[in-house]
Amino acid sequence: MTLSPSLQTKLSTPLKIGSLEVNSRVLQSPLSGVTDLVFRRLVRRYAPKSMMYTEMVSATEIHHLKELPRIMEIDPDEQPISIQLFDCRPDFMADAAQKAVAEGAQTIDINMGCPVNKITKKGGGSSLLRQPEIAAAIVKEVAGAIDVPVTVKTRLGWDDREINILDFAKRMEDAGAAMLTLHGRTRAQGYNGSARWDWIARVKEVLSIPVIANGDIISVESAVRCLEETSADGVMCSRGTLGYPFLVGEIDYFLKTGNPIPSPTAVERLECAKEHLCLLWEYKGKRGIFQARKHLAWYCTEFAGASELRDKVSRIETVEEGCELLDRAIARLVGLEK
Ligand SMILES: Cc1cc2nc3c(=O)[nH]c(=O)nc-3n(C[C@H](O)[C@H](O)[C@H](O)COP(=O)(O)O)c2cc1C
Known part of the structure; x- marks a missing residue:
């Protein structure tokens, strides 16, 4: 397995998320019930420079509760770190984002991809793909409320008949998003079937902000193939890290050195x-x-x-x-x- 020269050149530069420079092109995704502070510590041991995300946090919950939810907790020296928020109310989101930044978040990520009914019924997660005006208003209001970059994580569309990601992604960029992570499945797909990286390549062509490819990155080989096929600016690992906090580090090491690191016994x-x-x-x-x-x-x-x-x-x-x-x-x- 080798990296093409053009990919190698690109990967040798930091990932620029607005004003933030990150010295790794491999990201650990937000995973509800998984990516707590403990899990992130383990991942970071092998991938100290990689961007990591908290589990998604409800802005409504932040609004109503006296104390911040514990899933927002981050280690004092933990960076780069993003707190991921979900909701459909721009004002709640802006308020929650300010609190998240005060907790130490270096970027705020907005969840526009969660397929779970409980979330979409209330207008959050992937249902925002069907409400691009509201999604754009959230990005704009959050970006105006904080001085760290705002990013978006989303899917291809609601279902196969409603793949609107090209238009949607552009709108998020225009509203002020500093990076877009694209999970190459629709809401209807859930976590089934293959991630369609060809759509990620198309989105990459129309955006100026960094595009991170997500979906089916389960090994060094799949990461390299995805980067070659999509020209994405980085890859985000998800289910491949369950019971395997070594993955982000393994991919990062290969992208930086061109050599595989021995897998753990x-x-x-x-x-x-x-x-x-x-x-x-x-x-x-x-x-x-x-x-x-x-x-x-x-x-x-x-x-x-x-x-x-x-x-x-x-x-x-x-x-x-x-x-x-x-x-x-x-x-x-x-x-x-x-
Ligand atoms: C258990 C679990 C929890 C997840 N929680 C979140 C979350 O909190 N926020 C989010 O944006 N995506 C969440 N996702 C989606 C993943 O981040 C990722 O987009 C998806 O699993 C696709 O990547 P994969 O095919 O490599 O698993 C979750 C996925 C799983 C399986």
């Missing part, structure tokens, strides 16, 4: 799983243990005994139980590796 992955569990326990207590179940299950792939272990870690009640299961599996795998 099963033992290293399980050691990371154990650390993930302990950090969640420290940060969230009992709730962290319940959340850890799904994470631990995601780590359990591609080694002998993975499915049995997955089954057991999905039901842990305590941090000790999880650590014991993982320690035993690690010891067994170390024995096998010898």
Whole structure:
């Protein structure tokens, strides 16, 4: 696998998001229920320069609650970091954006892609693709309220009959968006079928702001292929990072050096799983243990005994139980590796 010279030249320069320069072309996506401060710490260990996102936060919730939701919390020295907001009210969004910047967000990302009914019924997420005037008003009002860049993450359109991303993306740029991340699926597709990178290439042709390609970036190979096919300014990893916080770093390393970094062994992955569990326990207590179940299950792939272990870690009640299961599996795998 090699990078074409033109791609290499482009990738050797920082990603410019408005006034912000980011020294990595690989981004970790916002993932609700996943990309909390703990997960981002793990990803950042391998990709210290990459842009990361909080889970999406409701501007209405920020408006009504006395305290800010905990998912907005970021480590004091954590950067580059963006807080992602969703809602359909420009005034709530502008207010929430100001609070997010005060928390340390270096960009504000607006979610215009979430397909979940609970969100779209209230006019947020991907339903904004059907309300471009409101979407543009949100970008404009947020951009006017803060002095950090505003970015947009969206999809191709509502469904196959309503793919309006070319016009929509241009409107977001005109309204003041400093970068657009495009998930190459429609709202109707949810997370099914392949991401259509050809649409990302078309959008890249009509915008002047950076375009980040998202959807099906699951390996160094897919990232390189996507960058070649779309001419996008960067790639954003999503489901490929579940149980694999190494992915962003692996791609970043390859794009910077042209060399692959050795993938972690099963033992290293399980050691990371154990650390993930302990950090969640420290940060969230009992709730962290319940959340850890799904994470631990995601780590359990591609080694002998993975499915049995997955089954057991999905039901842990305590941090000790999880650590014991993982320690035993690690010891067994170390024995096998010898
Ligand atoms: C569990 C889960 C949670 C997600 N949460 C968010 C979110 O909070 N904000 C957002 O913009 N996208 C969210 N997404 C969408 C992803 O960021 C990404 O756009 C999508 O998964 C496509 O990339 P992939 O094919 O590489 O997974 C979520 C996706 C999943 C699977």
